[in-house]
Amino acid sequence: MLESEKLRLSARSGELNQPTAGLAYGFVQANLVILPASQAMDFLLFCQRNPKPCPLLGVSSPGERHIPGLGLNLDIATDVPRYRIWHNGEMTLETTDISEYWRDDLVSFALGCSFSFEEALLEQGLEIRHIRQGCNVPMYRTNVPTQAAGPFHGKLVVTMRPFMSADAIRAIQVTSRFPFVHGAPVHIGDPTQIGIDDLSKPDYGDPVQVNDGEIPVFWACGVTPQSVLMASRPAFCMTHAPGYMLITDRRNAELATF
Amino acid sequence: MLESEKLRLSARSGELNQPTAGLAYGFVQANLVILPASQAMDFLLFCQRNPKPCPLLGVSSPGERHIPGLGLNLDIATDVPRYRIWHNGEMTLETTDISEYWRDDLVSFALGCSFSFEEALLEQGLEIRHIRQGCNVPMYRTNVPTQAAGPFHGKLVVTMRPFMSADAIRAIQVTSRFPFVHGAPVHIGDPTQIGIDDLSKPDYGDPVQVNDGEIPVFWACGVTPQSVLMASRPAFCMTHAPGYMLITDRRNAELATF
Numbered sequence: 001m002l003e004s005e006k007l008r009l010s011a012r013s014g015e016l017n018q019p020t021a022g023l024a025y026g027f028v029q030a031n032l033v034i035l036p037a038s039q040a041m042d043f044l045l046f047c048q049r050n051p052k053p054c055p056l057l058g059v060s061s062p063g064e065r066h067i068p069g070l071g072l073n074l075d076i077a078t079d080v081p082r083y084r085i086w087h088n089g090e091m092t093l094e095t096t097d098i099s100e101y102w103r104d105d106l107v108s109f110a111l112g113c114s115f116s117f118e119e120a121l122l123e124q125g126l127e128i129r130h131i132r133q134g135c136n137v138p139m140y141r142t143n144v145p146t147q148a149a150g151p152f153h154g155k156l157v158v159t160m161r162p163f164m165s166a167d168a169i170r171a172i173q174v175t176s177r178f179p180f181v182h183g184a185p186v187h188i189g190d191p192t193q194i195g196i197d198d199l200s201k202p203d204y205g206d207p208v209q210v211n212d213g214e215i216p217v218f219w220a221c222g223v224t225p226q227s228v229l230m231a232s233r234p235a236f237c238m239t240h241a242p243g244y245m246l247i248t249d250r251r252n253a254e255l256a257t258f
Numbered sequence: 259m260l261e262s263e264k265l266r267l268s269a270r271s272g273e274l275n276q277p278t279a280g281l282a283y284g285f286v287q288a289n290l291v292i293l294p295a296s297q298a299m300d301f302l303l304f305c306q307r308n309p310k311p312c313p314l315l316g317v318s319s320p321g322e323r324h325i326p327g328l329g330l331n332l333d334i335a336t337d338v339p340r341y342r343i344w345h346n347g348e349m350t351l352e353t354t355d356i357s358e359y360w361r362d363d364l365v366s367f368a369l370g371c372s373f374s375f376e377e378a379l380l381e382q383g384l385e386i387r388h389i390r391q392g393c394n395v396p397m398y399r400t401n402v403p404t405q406a407a408g409p410f411h412g413k414l415v416v417t418m419r420p421f422m423s424a425d426a427i428r429a430i431q432v433t434s435r436f437p438f439v440h441g442a443p444v445h446i447g448d449p450t451q452i453g454i455d456d457l458s459k460p461d462y463g464d465p466v467q468v469n470d471g472e473i474p475v476f477w478a479c480g481v482t483p484q485s486v487l488m489a490s491r492p493a494f495c496m497t498h499a500p501g502y503m504l505i506t507d508r509r510n511a512e513l514a515t516f
Contacts, residue, residue, distance in 0.1 A: 037299075040299060041295075041298060041299045041302065044299065044302050044303070044306070045302070045317055045319070048302070048306075048314055048316075048317055049316075049317075049326060049327070056306055058306075058307075059303055059306055059307075061303070061407070061408070068307060068405055069307070069405065147326055147327065149319070150319070173516070176515055176516035177515075177516075179437050179438075179515045180437075183515065184515070184516065257434055257435075257437045257441065257442070257515060258431070258434035258435075258442065
C-alpha cells in the first residue's frame, strides 16, 4: 500500500489528527474546497481564470466523494485529518469527519499546494527559511486583483521565501517547472510594489527572518481561494483546516512539466 | 492597433473569410466551443480533466460575448471568420456570423491550438512536414480514452509530425515549455501502440510523407473536444469551422512557462 493511502486510511479512522507537512514524502498534498453545485461553475471559472493561486488538481462530479485521478481508495468526507465548515463566510465548526454533513449536490475541488515545489527546492539544496525556523510560511494579502468569476473576486494572497540572489534565480528556475502547483513566483524584491507594507507582519502564518542582502521572493498562495470564498460569503462551504491537507497518490515529480 | 485586433475587425466586417493559419504571427489562435450554461459545467470539468487535448485559454461568463484576457475589442459572435452550428451532433449550418443565434445562456470556451507550439518549433529551425507540404496536419483517432465528465467522453485525437531522432528530442523539449497549448507529445514511435493502424490514412486533415529513419511524434489535438462533443450529441452547440480560428491578443511566447 502506498504511504499516501496509509495516511488517508489513518485519517479516516481518526488516528491521524495532525498537520500533514513533512508526511508522505514525494506525494502531492492538496487544498480542499467543497461547494454546492449551484456555485461550482463560478468557482471552477474562478480557478480557470486564476491558475497561479488556484491550480486545480482535480474536481469531483456533484455528490461524489471521490476525485478522479487523485487516488482509488479516497473518500473526500473522511480522509482529510481536519475540516472546517463555513456558513455565510463564518467558520461554524472544525471537525475530523464531514460524512454527516454530506449532500448529493456537493462538488469537491482539490487545489495544488506549495509543499510540492518546496520539496523540489529542498532537493536543490536551497534553504527554505520557515522550514529552517520550524514555523509556518508567511502569507500576505496583496493589492493585486484576481480575475473575478460570478460572485468570486478579491485580492491575491502570496507566500514569501527569502533567498540570496543566486538562490532566488535557481528558485525561479525550479518552480517554473511546476506550473500546476503555483509555478514561477509572481513578484521578487520590493514588497510595497504589491501592497505589502511590512514583511514582519504577515496576514497569515508566521514571520521569518530576512537577512541583509536577501531578496524576498513571492509566490501565489493556495490561501487565495479560501480568502476569496470567505469574502464572498457563500451560504455553505467546507474546506480542509489550514495545514491539514488532502494527501493524494500523485507524485510531486509527476507535476513537473519536464 | 495590434495585428490580431485588425484581423478580428476584418472578420467582423465579413472581409476576412479564409483559414487563419499563418496570419498574425506571434499571436495565440484558439479553438472555440459554445454551449448552453446547462452543459457548461460538465464541459469545463471535461477540459480540467483532459488538459493536454483541451487546454483552456479562457471561458466566458454565461451570455457574455467576450472572454476575459483574450482581447479587449473581441466579439465572440462575429470575430471568427467562419462558424459551425450543430444540433444533436449534426452540423446544420456554416456561417460567418452567429449574432442572430446568440442566447443569453451561452458559455464560450477558447482552447489552445497547435499553431502556438508550431511557431516555436519553426523558430528552432525544425521542419514541420505538413507546413513544408502545404497541407493540413494529419489527425488520428486513437484508442486512448479521455477522462469522462458528465455526458462527455471519448477517445483522444492526436496530430502527427515526423522528425529524425535529434529533431524529435528537440521537439519534445520545446513543446514541454508550452503546457497550456497541448504541451509535450503524448506518444512517439509505433503508431499501433495507440491504436493507429495506418499513418497514411488520417481521420482528419491530410497524410504527410514519413521518410526512412523518421520517428512519428504524436501530440494531443484540439479536435478531441469537438470529436467528444459531437459523439455526445448535445441539443445545441456552436464551434469555429476547422482552420478558421479565433485570433487573440495574447502572445505565443507568453504561453511558455519559461
